[in-house]
Amino acid sequence: MQSARIHPNDDMFHGSAEHYASVGTQMADFVSHAAALANARSPNVLELPCGYGRVTRHLVSRFYPQQIHVADIMVPAVDFCVEEFSVNAYSIVDPVYEFKNVPDEFFDVAALGSLITHLSGHNARTVMKHFLQKLKPGGVAVVTTHGERSREILGTVDCYQVGDAARTHLLASYDAGQYGFVNYMPDHSLESKTVDYIGDSYGIALIPHQWVSDVCRENGVEILEYRRGGWDNHQDVFFISRE
Ligand SMILES: C[S@@+](CC[C@H](N)C(=O)[O-])C[C@H]1O[C@@H](n2cnc3c(N)ncnc32)[C@H](O)[C@@H]1O
Numbered sequence: 001m002q003s004a005r006i007h008p009n010d011d012m013f014h015g016s017a018e019h020y021a022s023v024g025t026q027m028a029d030f031v032s033h034a035a036a037l038a039n040a041r042s043p044n045v046l047e048l049p050c051g052y053g054r055v056t057r058h059l060v061s062r063f064y065p066q067q068i069h070v071a072d073i074m075v076p077a078v079d080f081c082v083e084e085f086s087v088n089a090y091s092i093v094d095p096v097y098e099f100k101n102v103p104d105e106f107f108d109v110a111a112l113g114s115l116i117t118h119l120s121g122h123n124a125r126t127v128m129k130h131f132l133q134k135l136k137p138g139g140v141a142v143v144t145t146h147g148e149r150s151r152e153i154l155g156t157v158d159c160y161q162v163g164d165a166a167r168t169h170l171l172a173s174y175d176a177g178q179y180g181f182v183n184y185m186p187d188h189s190l191e192s193k194t195v196d197y198i199g200d201s202y203g204i205a206l207i208p209h210q211w212v213s214d215v216c217r218e219n220g221v222e223i224l225e226y227r228r229g230g231w232d233n234h235q236d237v238f239f240i241s242r243e
Pocket residue numbers: 012048049050051052053054055071072073074077092096097112113114115194198202
């Protein structure tokens with residue numbers, strides 16, 4: 001399945017098939033690790049969001065496609081994953097941060113790869129609350145953030161194309177222990193098709209570790225493992241279990 005097509009509208013593809021495969025494989029490795037932490041030999045897996053299947057293509061080579069469920073707000077992306085990988089799929093509809101059409105308490109493993117990285121603190125809090133309810137008791141989530149490692153990178157270069165003022169705001173918020181969120185520059189090229197589809201609610205967040213800890217406490221879940229910059233030497237990775 002690793003030779004599956006890369007969709008022409010896939011914003012996660014930046015020109016290197018090797019890098020695209022490496023990032024997808026790393027997330028599939030995290031999902032396998034989460035399944036082991038959950039003691040689930042034949043897990044029901046949720047991948048939310050799935051985009052155009054950068055990760056999904058690696059999940060289907062290690063789990064049963066009928067036990068993989070993917071979801072995204074972009075209907076063409078969801079349709080592509082169904083066609084290409086024969087997984088179960090949900091198009092996310094209003095209220096778009098509550099995922100009401102995805103079953104609750106059903107999944108042994110749930111991956112939230114690079115979603116709250118793009119949302120305001122308010123929307124990210126709503127996402128975490130509803131996403132974590134998708135886990136069965138004993139299930140384990142993989143959640144990625146722009147955190148410690150992103151702060152380090154953003155301190156040296158405007159890696160998210162947000163412009164000087166927004167970059168300064170993100171860094172100052174983060175350093176003050178606050179969740180930061182800004183929009184992309186109007187002429188940005190990163191993830192432009194996704195922003196065109198979703199609108200200005202989709203930007204760039206910088207998220208202190210403490211924010212994740214607080215949200216986990218509010219939702220009665222536990223951080224089992226933390227890997228600074230663990231995804232592509234960039235996004236921080238949290239393994240979170242529901243009792
Ligand atoms: C940075 S991409 C990550 C995609 C995938 N996880 C990956 O790593 O390849 C973010 C994705 O979030 C999706 N998205 C944004 N808002 C969403 C929402 N409210 N519900 C579901 N998906 C959403 C976008 O359509 C996009 O596909």
